[in-house]
Amino acid sequence: MTLTADRRTTRQVRRLDKPDPAARSRGGQRFLLVGLVLASGYSLFPVWWLIVAATKNRTGLYQSNGLWFSGMHLWANLRQVFTYENGIFLRWTANSFLYAGVGSLGGTLIALATGYGLARFEFPGRSAVFACVVGSFLIPIALLTLPLYLMFSKIGLVDTPWAMLIPCLINPFSVYLAKVYTEATIPFELLEAARLDGAGELRIFFSIVLRMMTTGGATVFLLAFVNTWNAFFLPLTVLRGENNWTLNIGLYNWSGKRLESGVDLTGLVLTGALLSIVPMAVMMVAMRRYWRTGVTLGALK
Numbered sequence: 001m002t003l004t005a006d007r008r009t010t011r012q013v014r015r016l017d018k019p020d021p022a023a024r025s026r027g028g029q030r031f032l033l034v035g036l037v038l039a040s041g042y043s044l045f046p047v048w049w050l051i052v053a054a055t056k057n058r059t060g061l062y063q064s065n066g067l068w069f070s071g072m073h074l075w076a077n078l079r080q081v082f083t084y085e086n087g088i089f090l091r092w093t094a095n096s097f098l099y100a101g102v103g104s105l106g107g108t109l110i111a112l113a114t115g116y117g118l119a120r121f122e123f124p125g126r127s128a129v130f131a132c133v134v135g136s137f138l139i140p141i142a143l144l145t146l147p148l149y150l151m152f153s154k155i156g157l158v159d160t161p162w163a164m165l166i167p168c169l170i171n172p173f174s175v176y177l178a179k180v181y182t183e184a185t186i187p188f189e190l191l192e193a194a195r196l197d198g199a200g201e202l203r204i205f206f207s208i209v210l211r212m213m214t215t216g217g218a219t220v221f222l223l224a225f226v227n228t229w230n231a232f233f234l235p236l237t238v239l240r241g242e243n244n245w246t247l248n249i250g251l252y253n254w255s256g257k258r259l260e261s262g263v264d265l266t267g268l269v270l271t272g273a274l275l276s277i278v279p280m281a282v283m284m285v286a287m288r289r290y291w292r293t294g295v296t297l298g299a300l301k
Helices: 002-017 021-054 058-063 074-083 088-120 126-136 141-155 162-169 172-185 188-196 201-212 214-229 233-238 247-260 266-276 278-286 288-300
Strands: none
Touching (some): 021 266, 074 088, 088 126, 088 201, 088 266, 141 162, 141 233, 162 214, 172 214, 188 201, 201 214, 214 278, 278 288
16 A cells, blocks of 8 residues: 555656646747737837827927827928928829839739749740849849939930839839749649630630739739838939929938928928828738738638
């Protein structure tokens, strides 16, 4: 009896010495939660500072706490932004929508067609073409700005919308994403069945392929839109007149007037910067359903 009791006691001690998997899992979840909270705070901190700064007048901007409100002057700042220099801010906003919207839409269509061709058609030199695509999106856009400027200056496109739209139509990284998504979602059997039914290649692409690539197309469009909306060096180089400027270039010009003419437009710059992030936030929310649909389709497959 004594030996049996000792064995039971030994087993109980061994069980107590073993780590609890549930406790380990809870510890990992807490660590992950803390990391997510810190990352979220780090990401939202500049946005919070910008929102607070946009509600202040010039005195509150320089003499109050930068992380908390000091009077509500947001509507006055908005009115001043929209009326300064005869409402040039609205013109810059329209230009940004033109370059980012039209350029990204055309670039997405070209990228989807190119990615589909690289993924589902056999032709000589396909591997070399794809290698060039992968190598080209590794080149920083800043290195291509000067050659683009020299080329556009020779054909008379400098300081025109085409100087921004043409580079937006060609995006090698979008082509790469389209190719990868095509390989994952467009089966060969479906294309062969459509060809046997007498459908041409253009009809297959526009009627079948584009509909199946809605999620990938939305992702490519959003990435291209954000990239073009935030572009700075290219429009700074190829756009001269302020009527063709984007929001970024216009706000940059306002911020430089303090050094050039002594006019402090910091409040206008901060309020305009807050307005400039609204379209991207709306775009993210509007296209969320496409990503959710893509995830659901992947789960069903």
